[in-house]
Amino acid sequence: MDIPYTVQPRPETGLYNAKVGIWLFLASEVMLFGGLFSGYVLLRVGADQWPHGWLNVTLGTANTIILALSAITTLLAWVACKVGNFAKFKFFHACTLLLALTFLGVKSYEYHDKWIHYEIKLNDGTFADGHLVEKSADFDLAKKTGTFTIHGRIVTDETLLYDLRSQKNIQLTEITVPAADIKSMENYGPWHNTYLALYFTLTGLHALHILGGSIVIGYLWGPGRRMWKTDHQRFTNRIEVSGLFWHFVDLVWIFLFPVLYLT
């Protein structure tokens, strides 16, 4: 069966099918992320305190630049298709794929950094906060055996752990805490507080979009590029549609970065 308007634009709209489809899909994506952002606004306005300086701005900036570069290379891959230069298409699409994987690598590093970051409430009412260095083999919080070593600091007031930006010259040292001295402890996972729940939800969903986009880009760069030979125009349209999705992912990050890292 020959599906109409996969290459030529439909006269009523001036668009081929896939382009209408991707814009309708992007509209639904706007609503999905819009709902999450409005949830963020609601929870943030309702909060008495909000963490500042918990995320690494340098890494966030690096990821912003990486994603912006990948948006540029995906556009250039489409332009290369348009002008019939397959070598340039392959090069720019490979760049996009590599940049996408780099973005995911940086994001994984950031997640790992939060995963090994612990807030430990001690029996004397103070808080030990820092990154896990070593956990003794016999460490068991329930049985109160073993020791837990972190690279961090001890504070008397938990609120000091929220706003890291306003505190200058925070001194970090290696602290070994016996399990017997620990009242409770928790890592900086999504369960730790509202901010981290929002951070992991928003960036996790965004990272899934990056992963999905990478699979599509990888397919079009790999096995999917056979279509270049059989139906060049349709292949170019596919590159345009995947590019539109990629630009949308970049757009979401343009708002995620300031909302989570800077404000």
Place this chain on the structure above:
Amino acid sequence: MSELKTAEQHNAPLTGESQSHEHPVDFPGYLRRCLFIFIAILCATSLMIWISFLPEHYTWAAKVGMILGVATANAFVVAGFLMHLISEKKMIYTVLAFTVFFVIGLFALTLYAMHDFPTGTTH
């Protein structure tokens, strides 16, 4: 791979001008445009970071307002030039108009519910 190279040779005479229904394409022109867009994104990102580190006498609301203003301008550059929204078909604008309407509704309902926000979201 060699088949693909053959395909490239077959398709090589196709130029952007002859294929394009919507956007005339020339590679060097796009490369220049992309360079400007990338510089604009870098500038906007730097500006947002600079605003976020402004001293204490700028209120949090003012900083957030300025940062979101720059982010919105940045988004317009990406959507306008990379997604070609500055010269798209009416159908796409219609879809986007509906989307904008519903997103504004979504945020408006959130703002409307501000007096009823969940308490205890301490941090």
